[in-house]
Amino acid sequence: MESHVHRRLLAPGALAVSLLLAIPASAADYEPGAPGIGDSYYPAYGNGGYNVSHYDLRLRYQPATDKLEGTATLLARTTQDLSRFNLDFLLDVSEVRVNGTKASFATSGEHELEITPKTPLPKGTPVTIVVRYSGVPSSKQAYGFTSWHRTPDGGVAANEPEAAWWWFPSNDHPLDKATYDVSVAVPDGTQAISNGTPQSVTSRKGWTRFNWRSDKPQATYLATLAVGKFDVTTGYTESGIPVINAYSEDLGDNAGAARASIERTGEIADWLAEYFGPYPYNALGGYVPNVTTGYALETQTRPFYSPRQFAQGPNVSVVVHELAHQWYGDLVSVAGWKDIWINEGFARYAQWLWSEHEGEGTAQELADHVYASHPADDAFWTVKPGDPGPENQFDIAVYDRGALALQALRNEIGDKAFFAILKGWPAKYAHGNATVADFRAYAEQVSGRSLGSLFETWLYEPSKPGAPAARDAKVVASRSSVVKAPKSWKKIAATNSVHDH
16 A cells, blocks of 8 residues: 555656646747738738637628727637737727736737737637727728728628728638627618628617628638618528528619529529539528629628629629639638639639530630630730739639639549549538648549649649640640630620629
8 A cells, every 4th residue: 555655656856847837838938929820922911829710790880971880709719828919900999808808909010900918828728809999991991902892871891802801800811710690780771781691680779780690610801791771582592591682772774684693593502512512501692782893702601793793784604603612712711812723713613614504615615715815925824823923813814724724634634533523622621721732632632643744734834835735635626616705705704803802
């Protein structure tokens, strides 16, 4: 008995180590979180030192003055011993609390809110951050622009790669996805549209509060808010997903074409599921506010469309593009903005597949047309879809040359492997992030082929792939078949302004 007790005693050295482990790090060991998450294109976007798991946004918005008041509650966890941390935000902050205690705060840079908690935060600590704020979003700019769209009857937050700064404080980078509750009070007779599913609508003293929930991880730029007077339609996809679409009441001549396109959302989502796997969310739809901009955006579960997308008539192709992003861009998001091809090349290729489906030109015919219609000295070929640079992130080459690269891959590995990849990729990285290199590795794994040369030629060489490479990828067709563009080309080209962010 006695010897057993002695064996359990700690040696003096071990005792000292155990006592040291019980002592928290000194204040000197805590450091500020980085003011950027490490993106090579946008070094100041996002922040270091923590991850957010949930945003609870309780807002009040007055369309007449564009004044937004809010309380944002962020649930996060520290990833380092943290003395201070940043949020990305532009509006005026009146109070910040960290784990219930008031914290000091200051602004820096173009969009940084620096928060210093009363006591430092050890690594791995759950953190509740409450930010009270107000301001006029349309009066705020960063880097010389705004992502807030003022409309005749309200306002809209929608842009890429940044939109959150104008309406809620965040860790603004796709690497830090979170779930959302968005509650917005607006004057009676006005609606508030956001992502996900509606939870409730209540009215009190001249104000109506709309509550929305996104219960799957969502990147900050994919969160959206639209306040105005909308005509709302509801329905279900054939697979049972609820669809909510919203159209500004003052779309004018574009109203019919917008509805004729977006009301096919459920049909298109079910069709895309045949290629990409089951639709990944419990909500679906789209909205068209009366904005003056021209682009569309894949805001999660409820894409944003500008009225100009329908100025030339119905445009189902743009709906295909934005819904394809629900898998390629939303379900699987970029690890860095240089990986934008995984979003845009695939959404464009979905338009090519829709063209096949509609009998208006095969993906092969569209690839041949793209290859033939850009001569070797066209600047189109100097953009590298696999890493286009921030100035060319939304260049048309990322879309068209990006889709051309996918057709080259399809021809190289065959339809069976290619379509297995299209469906398997969103499942493999569901609700996460990935790089172009990850996609190449996955394509090589599924196809059993070495694809380095193909990816280098079609995604990274700043020049037009020569005739031998094109022949190898079966992209060259006879001249007679590429002089005339496929029937769908005009509709596809009409969506080119989706990239004019």
